[in-house]
Amino acid sequence: MISKTLKSTLICSIIVLSSCNEENQKPIETAMSDNVLIQEWTGPFEGVPAFDKISVEAIKPAMEEAMKLNLEEIEAIANNTEPATFKNTIVAMESAGKPLDRVFAYYGIMGANVSSPEFRKVQSELAPKLSDFRSKISQNEKLFQRIKTVYDAAQKSPLEPQEQRVVDLIYKRFEMNGANLNTEKKARYAAINKELSSLYTYFANNVLHDEENYITYLNKDQLGGLADGYIKSAAKIATDKGQEGKYAITNTRSSMDPFLTYSTERELRKQVWENYYSRGDNGDEYDNNNIIAKILKLRKERVGLMGYKNYAEWRLQDRMAKTPENAMDLMLKVWPAATERVKEEVADMQTIANELGDNITIEPWDYRYYAEKVRKKKYDLDSDEVKQYLQLDKLTEAMFYVAGELFNYKFTPVEEDSVPVFHEDVKVWEVTDKDSGENIGLWYLDPYAREGKRSGAWATTYRSSASFEGDMNVLASNNSNFVKPAPGEAVLVSWDDATTFFHEFGHALHFFSADVKYPTLNGGVRDYTEFQSQLLERWLSTDNVINKYLVHYKTGEPIPASLVEKIKKASTFNQGFGTTEYLASALMDMKLHLADPTEIDINQFERETLVELGMPKELPMRHRTPQFGHVFSGEGYATAYYGYMWADVLTSDASEAFKEAKGGFYDKEVADKLVKYLFAPRNAMDPAEAYRKFRGRDAKIEALMRDRGFPISEE
Incomplete structure (x- = not known):
């Protein structure tokens, strides 16, 4: 589930840079390449990706050319003879890498949406080259000294807020990626990154192999x-x-x-x-256990070069949690209530199984089946009946309605064939301001599962907002894996899938609403960026959406009030399962990175840790370790999967702000504060400060416990 740009995903939080030669000179856009994937985007809406021209053959030379051009620009910044200033160093960096940005947009699509064995071979070949490229930037001593000069000056004489923030973020990222190491340690750091980049690719491709086969x-x-x-x-x-x-x-x-x-x-x-x-855990050539062990060892060695005790300590220093202890403390406050609820859920299921004479003991493959029977018995709620009112097309309209009410956006389908797409299933909408008609950007939707597309749901941008060189529109996408219907059939989804659909749309709205000056400020703090999308889930169950958009797919009749009442009464149903399967993965992520990886046996560690935690035997982790792509196909969520729970605390607390407001979830005053403080700033403001501006205080865990129907501690 995931929500960041393709570029930041692939660059692993090293800033893609470019240059200008003199203080008053704009960055030099590279000469037009013959390779279509590197060329400037043309056409309507300020230029759009030529998705209809992508090919495996073109991607490798395009990436190699774009990296070469970017490194030339880096050298120009690093070797500028003028004293380092914000403009000739930081602005130059922010202004750069445009050809590479374009190539990464195609590269991300080919890896996530339309992958193939041929492309995976290219991925494997490019992974070490991309790692070398990143190291040449992060370890460029002259470049870092110029950044440090600007940073040191800004600590004495602060810049305006967004300028100060971008300087602080860039300096911190370089520092965290070994810029202060000596020559010998830098060489080892780069070698580790190169090896990790290949391991991440192997891991992801092994999972995809098992999904396909x-x-x-x-x-x-x-x-x-x-x-x-x-x-x-x-x-x-x-x-x-x-x-x-x-x-x-x-x-x-x-x-x-x-x-x-x-x-x-x-x-x-x-x-x-x-x-x-068992994906990635079948004891064959696609097994990921040894790969994970290598990844953990290399991560610990790498952060050890900079003096950190473990990977988690290094990773969380610039997150809201700040320390592994704070993240673990939150999770372990919720864990006992969640597992206790599982016991109650299993007892209810076993009772029904016994009543039916099924003569079984509940096993993990029984949980969903009997939970559904409990739902029907306890709440007289049939999930399949609810699905009849959850049409994908109507849910899409509902999301547009919410975006109009909160953000003043209007979504209009673009004329077919006017904007290139990478697959016939992809549809595109223009996003405009409802009052002024100003173009905000384009929204791409790729809804269906298919071979070569990674599982799950995610959002990304092909072009993000930044205003320092003039306003630009945003190209954002949502990607799902709904089962494609037979011709003429409606796409009906579960309530959980509808919630996820709203969640990912929340990421897209976060992209569209960004009001930031510099590209780096579009990046996110991992345990905060899920908050905005989780918050948007709440609008699915508002009366405005339910009464207008939940209609029967055949008759068009609105969902009965009695069924809505059942849905609301059952809102805390199965929270034991949902919370426990998630927390087990989040706790495993943290414990793996706090453990000594020297002789680690991944399967044994997983088994023993689950026993130690008291994991109920009747359900699995949401993501078992050998298929935990959030954590082992890259570094975006490594020791950060807890972030969904951290964000959930913010979500529950912020939801209560709307519940308390006169206009409820459509209260204009609270909605304006939502956009101003929680969506528009992206990472231009410290997340904790932004939340306090919205709520007037820090978030409280009690709201989350109430949401899930868990008891609240008296402490």
């Missing part, structure tokens, strides 16, 4: 409990894969989750469950 095919007599729409989609997927007459359950969450919830075939549920939770 472990497919469960069903016969017609094995479809018990499954919805018609799901069956039709499974039939089409099987036909597309050359298995006419069968039904394919793919190895992705969007396919696995409804199967485990509704299928009456227990042995098949077990098979589908095992396929999904």
Whole structure:
């Protein structure tokens, strides 16, 4: 689930830089390349990516050329004979790397949305080269000395707020990436990064391999409990894969989750469950356990070069949590209530299984199936009935409505073929201000699962907001993995999937609403940037959305008030499962990076840690270690997966601000403060300060406990 730009994902928080030769000279845009992937974007809406021209053959030479041009610009900044100033050093850096930005937009799409074995080979070849490129920037001594000169001067004579913030962030990132190391340690640091870059690529590609190759095919007599729409989609997927007459359950969450919830075939549920939770852990050439062990050792060695005790200590110093102890403290405050709730949920499920005469003991592949039966019994709520009112198209309209009410945005479909897309499933909307008609940007939606597309849901930008060279519009995307319907069928989704859809749209709104001067300020603090998107989830259950956009996919009738009441009463249902599966992964992430990795056996460590935590045997971690891409296919979420819980505290507390307001979730005054302090600043303001400006105080954990129906400690 994830929400940052492709560039920042791939650059691993090293700033992509460019240069200018003199104080009063603008950065030199490189000569036009013959390679289409490096060329300036043309066409409507201030220029758009030529997604219809992307190819595996073009990506490697484009990346190599863009890196070469960028390094030439770096050298020009580093060797500028004029004294270092904010303008000729920091502004020059911020103004740069435009060809590389463009190439990374294509590279990210090819890796996440339309991957292939041929592209993965190129990824493996480019990974060490990208690492070398990053090291040549982060370890450029002359460049860092110029940055340090500007930084030191700004500590004595502070700049205006956004200028000061960008100087502080750039200096800190270089410092955290070894800029102060001696020559010998810098060489080792670079070598470690190079090795890690390849390991991250191998890890991600191994998971993708297992997702593509472990497919469960069903016969017609094995479809018990499954919805018609799901069956039709499974039939089409099987036909597309050359298995006419069968039904394919793919190895992705969007396919696995409804199967485990509704299928009456227990042995098949077990098979589908095992396929999904053993990704990267099958003891073959695509097994990730040894890769993870190497990653942990290299990460610890790398931060040790800078004097840190462990990777977590290094990583969290510039996050809201600040220390691993603070992050662990939050998680362990919630963990006991979550696991205690699981016991209650399992007892309820076992009772129903016994009543049905099923003669089983609840196992992980039974949890969703019997939880659904408990939901029906306790709340008379049938998830499949709710899905009839959750059409993807109507949910999209609902999100546009919320964006209009809170942000004053209007979404209009662009004329087909006027904007290039990378797949026929992708649709594009223009985003404008409702009053002025000013173009804010374009929103791309890639909703369906397919081979070569990574699982899950995410948001990203192809072009981010920055105003220091003149205002520019934003090109943002949302990407999901809904099962594509058979022709003529509506896309019906679960309440959880609808929530995720709103969540990822929250990231897009965060991109569109950014009011920052410099590109670096678009970056995020990991345990804060999930907050804005988690907060937007709350608007799905507002009366305005429910009454207008939740209509039956066949009859068009609005969702009955009685069903809405059931949904609201069941809002804390299964919170034990949801909270525990997430927290188990977040705690595992932190404990892995606090442990001594010298002789670590990943499978053994996972088993022993779960026992130590008291993990209920009836459910798995949301992301088992061998498939934990957030943490091991890059560094964005490493020791930072706890950030979703940290953000949840902020979300629950901020939601209460709306609940307390006269106009509720559509209160104009609170909505204006929401945009001004929580969305528009991005990283131009310290997150804790921004939240206090919105709420008037720090967030309190009690709001989260209330939201989840957990008891609140008297301490």
